[in-house]
Amino acid sequence: MNHAVAEEVASTTWFHRIDLGGGLVTPGIDDTPFKLTKIHLPADLAGQSVIDIGAWNGAFSFACERRGAARVLATDWYCWQGAGKRGFDIAKRALGSHVEEREVKVEEISAASLGTFDLVLFLGVLYHAPDPIGYLRRVREVCAGMAIIETLVDAEDYPRPALVFYEGDTENRDATNFFGPNRLACEAMLREVGFREVRKMDEFYGNRMVFHAFV
Numbered sequence: 001m002n003h004a005v006a007e008e009v010a011s012t013t014w015f016h017r018i019d020l021g022g023g024l025v026t027p028g029i030d031d032t033p034f035k036l037t038k039i040h041l042p043a044d045l046a047g048q049s050v051i052d053i054g055a056w057n058g059a060f061s062f063a064c065e066r067r068g069a070a071r072v073l074a075t076d077w078y079c080w081q082g083a084g085k086r087g088f089d090i091a092k093r094a095l096g097s098h099v100e101e102r103e104v105k106v107e108e109i110s111a112a113s114l115g116t117f118d119l120v121l122f123l124g125v126l127y128h129a130p131d132p133i134g135y136l137r138r139v140r141e142v143c144a145g146m147a148i149i150e151t152l153v154d155a156e157d158y159p160r161p162a163l164v165f166y167e168g169d170t171e172n173r174d175a176t177n178f179f180g181p182n183r184l185a186c187e188a189m190l191r192e193v194g195f196r197e198v199r200k201m202d203e204f205y206g207n208r209m210v211f212h213a214f215v
Helices: 003-010 032-038 059-066 078-082 086-095 132-141 183-192
Strands: 019-021 049-053 071-076 100-103 117-123 143-152 163-165 179-181 197-204 208-214
Touching: 003 086, 019 086, 032 059, 032 197, 049 059, 059 071, 059 086, 059 117, 071 078, 117 132, 132 143, 132 183, 143 183, 179 183, 183 197, 183 208
Parallel strands: 049 071, 049 117, 071 100, 117 143
Antiparallel strands: 143 208, 163 179, 197 208
16 A cells, blocks of 8 residues: 555545555445445446536546446546545546546536546435426537436426425525425426436436436
């Protein structure tokens, strides 16, 4: 274990758990290894291009690189501006990663500025969107193949597409949680923005779902 890296890791607040090798794992509050099994990321990404929208500490960006992706672009703005980008930088350096990075708001993501990607990751972002359809339009615009969407869901007992609005910090004491869509709303919104096929792939924790959407 590199003690200098271990000291950096210990002095940083983490969300993701990332195995940096040598027995060193970042102490994130998120069970990232479990989540990785639930999003059904393709095992082989050889030759593929990937954009990770809302990358934060970069765990899923690095996972795509490990699976052979030819290019991975990690983007964030809210978390990197707020919680900071130090965790991502430490992990990238420790892993010897070539993941690219771009600080950009979801609202500013476009094919004109970033290009298009074979795989788009949109994990844990949708329910933070004040404009869910607008955010999903950004996802669709840069997607040339498949998008993986993981989100909090709500109103599963309602038989039509619906979103629950969270006023203030009423959802998990977090004022950045805006809308909890149900499964039908997730599928309908993804079709609305132009995805040809949407598949529900998994669910976990009783209020999280994963969808694969195809152009």
